[in-house]
Amino acid sequence: MGEPKRQIRLGVSAIGMGYHIAAWRHPDASPGGNMELAHFIRSAQAAERGLFDMFFLADGVGIRMYDEPPGALARSSKNVQFEPLTLLSALAMVTTHIGLIATASTTWNEPYHVARKFASLDHISGGRAGWNVVTSVTAQEAQNFGHEAPPDYDHRYDRAAEFVEVVRGLWDTWEDDAFLRDKASGINFNPSKLHILNHRGRHFTVRGPLNVARTPQGAPVIVQAGASEPGRELAAATADVVYAAAQTLEDAQAYYASVKSRMAKYGRHPDALKIMPGLMAIPGRTRQEAHDRYEILQELIHPVVGLAAIAGSLGDLSAFPLDGPVPEPTNPRMLSRARILLDMARRDNLSIRQLYLAIAGGNGHRTIIGTPADIADAMEEWFTQGAADSFNILPPWLPGGLEEVVDQVVPELQRRGLYRTAYEGRTLRAILGAAPAPNRHAGAARRAAE
Amino acid sequence: MGEPKRQIRLGVSAIGMGYHIAAWRHPDASPGGNMELAHFIRSAQAAERGLFDMFFLADGVGIRMYDEPPGALARSSKNVQFEPLTLLSALAMVTTHIGLIATASTTWNEPYHVARKFASLDHISGGRAGWNVVTSVTAQEAQNFGHEAPPDYDHRYDRAAEFVEVVRGLWDTWEDDAFLRDKASGINFNPSKLHILNHRGRHFTVRGPLNVARTPQGAPVIVQAGASEPGRELAAATADVVYAAAQTLEDAQAYYASVKSRMAKYGRHPDALKIMPGLMAIPGRTRQEAHDRYEILQELIHPVVGLAAIAGSLGDLSAFPLDGPVPEPTNPRMLSRARILLDMARRDNLSIRQLYLAIAGGNGHRTIIGTPADIADAMEEWFTQGAADSFNILPPWLPGGLEEVVDQVVPELQRRGLYRTAYEGRTLRAILGAAPAPNRHAGAARRAAE
Ligand SMILES: Cc1cc2nc3c(=O)[nH]c(=O)nc-3n(C[C@H](O)[C@H](O)[C@H](O)COP(=O)(O)O)c2cc1C
Ligand SMILES: Cc1cc2nc3c(=O)[nH]c(=O)nc-3n(C[C@H](O)[C@H](O)[C@H](O)COP(=O)(O)O)c2cc1C
Numbered sequence: 026m027g028e029p030k031r032q033i034r035l036g037v038s039a040i041g042m043g044y045h046i047a048a049w050r051h052p053d054a055s056p057g058g059n060m061e062l063a064h065f066i067r068s069a070q071a072a073e074r075g076l077f078d079m080f081f082l083a084d085g086v087g088i089r090m091y092d093e094p095p096g097a098l099a100r101s102s103k104n105v106q107f108e109p110l111t112l113l114s115a116l117a118m119v120t121t122h123i124g125l126i127a128t129a130s131t132t133w134n135e136p137y138h139v140a141r142k143f144a145s146l147d148h149i150s151g152g153r154a155g156w157n158v159v160t161s162v163t164a165q166e167a168q169n170f171g172h173e174a175p176p177d178y179d180h181r182y183d184r185a186a187e188f189v190e191v192v193r194g195l196w197d198t199w200e201d202d203a204f205l206r207d208k209a210s211g212i213n214f215n216p217s218k219l220h221i222l223n224h225r226g227r228h229f230t231v232r233g234p235l236n237v238a239r240t241p242q243g244a245p246v247i248v249q250a251g252a253s254e255p256g257r258e259l260a261a262a263t264a265d266v267v268y269a270a271a272q273t274l275e276d277a278q279a280y281y282a283s284v285k286s287r288m289a290k291y292g293r294h295p296d297a298l299k300i301m302p303g304l305m306a307i308p309g310r311t312r313q314e315a316h317d318r319y320e321i322l323q324e325l326i327h328p329v330v331g332l333a334a335i336a337g338s339l340g341d342l343s344a345f346p347l348d349g350p351v352p353e354p355t356n357p358r359m360l361s362r363a364r365i366l367l368d369m370a371r372r373d374n375l376s377i378r379q380l381y382l383a384i385a386g387g388n389g390h391r392t393i394i395g396t397p398a399d400i401a402d403a404m405e406e407w408f409t410q411g412a413a414d415s416f417n418i419l420p421p422w423l424p425g426g427l428e429e430v431v432d433q434v435v436p437e438l439q440r441r442g443l444y445r446t447a448y449e450g451r452t453l454r455a456i457l458g459a460a461p462a463p464n465r466h467a468g469a470a471r472r473a474a475e
Numbered sequence: 476m477g478e479p480k481r482q483i484r485l486g487v488s489a490i491g492m493g494y495h496i497a498a499w500r501h502p503d504a505s506p507g508g509n510m511e512l513a514h515f516i517r518s519a520q521a522a523e524r525g526l527f528d529m530f531f532l533a534d535g536v537g538i539r540m541y542d543e544p545p546g547a548l549a550r551s552s553k554n555v556q557f558e559p560l561t562l563l564s565a566l567a568m569v570t571t572h573i574g575l576i577a578t579a580s581t582t583w584n585e586p587y588h589v590a591r592k593f594a595s596l597d598h599i600s601g602g603r604a605g606w607n608v609v610t611s612v613t614a615q616e617a618q619n620f621g622h623e624a625p626p627d628y629d630h631r632y633d634r635a636a637e638f639v640e641v642v643r644g645l646w647d648t649w650e651d652d653a654f655l656r657d658k659a660s661g662i663n664f665n666p667s668k669l670h671i672l673n674h675r676g677r678h679f680t681v682r683g684p685l686n687v688a689r690t691p692q693g694a695p696v697i698v699q700a701g702a703s704e705p706g707r708e709l710a711a712a713t714a715d716v717v718y719a720a721a722q723t724l725e726d727a728q729a730y731y732a733s734v735k736s737r738m739a740k741y742g743r744h745p746d747a748l749k750i751m752p753g754l755m756a757i758p759g760r761t762r763q764e765a766h767d768r769y770e771i772l773q774e775l776i777h778p779v780v781g782l783a784a785i786a787g788s789l790g791d792l793s794a795f796p797l798d799g800p801v802p803e804p805t806n807p808r809m810l811s812r813a814r815i816l817l818d819m820a821r822r823d824n825l826s827i828r829q830l831y832l833a834i835a836g837g838n839g840h841r842t843i844i845g846t847p848a849d850i851a852d853a854m855e856e857w858f859t860q861g862a863a864d865s866f867n868i869l870p871p872w873l874p875g876g877l878e879e880v881v882d883q884v885v886p887e888l889q890r891r892g893l894y895r896t897a898y899e900g901r902t903l904r905a906i907l908g909a910a911p912a913p914n915r916h917a918g919a920a921r922r923a924a925e
Contacts, residue, residue, distance in 0.1 A: 108595035114564035145558035
């Protein structure tokens with residue numbers, strides 16, 4: 026047996042009704058699926074049938090959409106959802122292998138809670154938990170926690186770095202073999218294998234110990250999605266998986282190289298981190314069928330919802346004609362994203378309507394509409410050209426849009442020898458091809474004795 | 476059909492290995508059960524087979540036991556556990572009727588998180604979630620959140636009252652019929668049925684809205700366990716169920732009357748609150764069999780663990796002879812509880828060993844060891860004499876100690892016509908005989924129009 030061949034990996038972002046802004050109106054969608062357990066069970070089981078690495082739930086601690094133009098919010102399904110950790114604990118009971126990734130904010134949480142909830146999910150799922158670390162950028166979220174606006178960028182990332190450090194420290198409280206549970210002697214655990222953290226830092230003072238045993242994975246998997254300099258640095262230092270968003274091969278390669286090249290200084294091998302750009306994939310037996318599938322959703326976008334999708338960066342353009350040119354915004358939010366949208370509009374001479382139609386699906390992520398072979402080609406290119414280790418599938422709607430990828434694209438990748446035909450292990454780390462996370466204290470006694 | 480007969484209700488406190496301090500050493504126990512999903516599945520399913528109202532998980536955000544005398548902690552199983560909300564979400568998938576009560580602290584949490592996690596569990600379980608509101612008294616917990624010690628009593632209870640108010644306000648964000656999800660018109664929800672909280676109080680500023688839909692119960696059930704004046708007041712004002720601890724009928728009656736009599740001033744009917752004293756029940760076909768069952772556990776108490784059980788209130792007595800008298804403590808903690816233990820020791824002339832054996836099981840809760848008829852008699856007395864609406868069963872060990880109650884005591888209560896023979900509904904509120912929680916905003920438009 027030689028070196029195992031590097032293969033494409035897949036995960037799915039299973040947020041709400043799906044990624045397309047009109048997903049809930051799809052003829053085959055259950056329009057209240059974002060609050061139906063059956064909707065998520067079916068999606069998670071589809072992803073597991075497709076041998077995906079992970080099932081990911083994005084999250085915000087608040088409704089993050091603005092009602093701009095007025096009426097947009099009431100026409101959107103981005104209003105209510107399950108809390109991810111509770112939902113994934115339930116989904117752990119109806120799946121057996123797939124990794125379960127919940128988002129939790131480092132800005133609006135305390136590390137002790139986060140450490141124990143993810144440790145608990147890791148035990149419940151038999152070692153399949155992962156934490157998507159986010160710093161929560163919206164004012165709406167801040168206002169649910171006594172603040173008008175989020176803390177500034179540097180503060181958030183400084184806090185995030187320390188937060189992850191504390192959580193990891195708590196996960197190392199108990200060595201793997203700390204518990205003896207010897208009924209005969211009455212000794213429950215070996216006290217020399219219990220480690221109190223006693224963390225004192227800039228943002229947190231946390232004594233420990235964690236009141237959850239060492240988890241099946243040693244530590245739940247850490248996922249991150251930072252695009253900025255501090256975001257990339259945090260990912261290089263701590264993440265096992267990174268979400269990315271890029272439209273072009275060049276951008277994806279640049280991001281890939283930038284994050285991987287930062288790892289050496291943290292003593293990490295580049296393979297220890299999987300980079301996972303988002304991909305909205307819409308397959309059809311023919312290109313025409315795929316495009317027709319996409320058009321079903323595009324036609325269901327109410328103009329107010331379309332305008333809202335660009336208002337987040339360009340401001341409210343509802344005073345301008347929908348089929349006229351995109352005006353230079355007077356009050357742009359999120360400058361860099363506003364620039365990207367304007368460049369798009371200018372380059373392709375798009376009207377306001379054409380602009381929102383262009384981003385209504387993938388929202389800045391790469392979108393491939395075509396045959397399974399087209400989609401496999403697109404994946405293979407990025408995978409072999411240093412742009413991706415894995416893809417975060419963004420189904421336009423759930424569960425059908427995901428099931429189409431599982432049933433059509435996965436077999437094509439398998440035919441090419443580019444995709445697993447069975448899971449390689451039971452824990453998420455095993456599935457990712459990684460060893461269990463080592464405990465910083467393990468072997469300390471042995472080393473001291475040497 | 477006449478007025479339904481008032482019947483005894485049961486719940487179970489399913490903490491860790493069970494209530495007895497030597498539970499994990501029981502010959503039939505799985506000694507690592509406190510971190511095994513199967514242990515809790517079996518316990519929850521036993522309680523549901525017994526038609527219990529609820530399955531309750533106590534919680535602390537930290538290890539709450541002191542290692543005093545040294546060596547006690549390593550001989551105890553009170554070290555690690557699942558986080559309750561994640562565990563109950565998993566248990567929701569393997570049960571169908573029983574209420575699922577998780578503990579969450581108002582001192583070391585933010586209301587927005589608590590509101591959404593319990594709302595999420597209520598959706599996942601189809602309306603079976605409950606929240607045990609606690610204020611977290613230990614220094615160990617405080618030290619995991621940047622404090623040396625918990626805030627003082629009044630501060631904690633003032634914060635708790637406002638915390639519950641905010642959580643309830645968030646649960647009323649969406650009216651029951653807010654969501655239209657009308658694919659044809661594209662209207663997802665009726666904006667006049669979305670209510671922003673805009674809470675500004677002494678402890679919290681929370682804008683809302685909650686990003687979880689109105690829950691199946693309207694609001695998860697609120698459980699409380701305060702013994703003090705502010706604790707009783709909070710229970711009378713907000714709780715649907717109250718845990719109590721009393722050894723004698725007189726004490727239980729006094730507590731019952733005290734809490735129920737406070738309800739009128741909050742506009743509440745006394746039946747709207749169920750009072751639920753703890754009861755360690757150990758049944759046997761004969762009294763001898765029951766006592767033998769109890770002795771199995773009593774004999775497994777290591778003296779250091781026994782001393783630790785009283786050290787929490789009387790301080791470390793390990794310097795004194797185990798079979799000698801209980802000395803007047805020089806450094807007592809928890810004065811009122813220290814007084815109760817000393818009175819017990821003096822009245823019955825107990826040695827140190829006899830004192831810890833006396834409290835090793837129920838830890839201050841009533842303990843009945845006897846035939847199913849003895850236990851049913853004991854319940855019936857308190858139930859008919861204004862001391863209890865329900866009993867919080869504290870199994871000495873899990874799952875066996877609970878299964879014995881389900882299989883032996885429940886049939887005896889049913890024979891007496893004192894206990895249900897089937898669940899009366901699907902949600903916890905329905906099982907408790909309560910209506911769904913009304914939304915404060917519902918009918919406001921109608922009232923305004925009148
Ligand atoms: C695929 C993907 C998923 C994300 N999920 C969330 C999320 O669930 N919650 C959230 O607050 N932010 C989420 N983000 C935002 C990122 O955490 C991050 O804030 C964003 O990528 C900007 O990066 P920066 O903060 O380094 O500039 C996500 C980003 C990506 C690309
Ligand atoms: C049956 C029962 C269960 C309790 N569970 C918890 C718990 O899980 N976590 C906790 O911190 N306190 C728990 N408590 C403690 C109470 O919340 C409360 O602090 C205690 O009864 C003292 O009441 P007081 O604070 O009003 O003096 C429990 C008390 C009882 C009687």
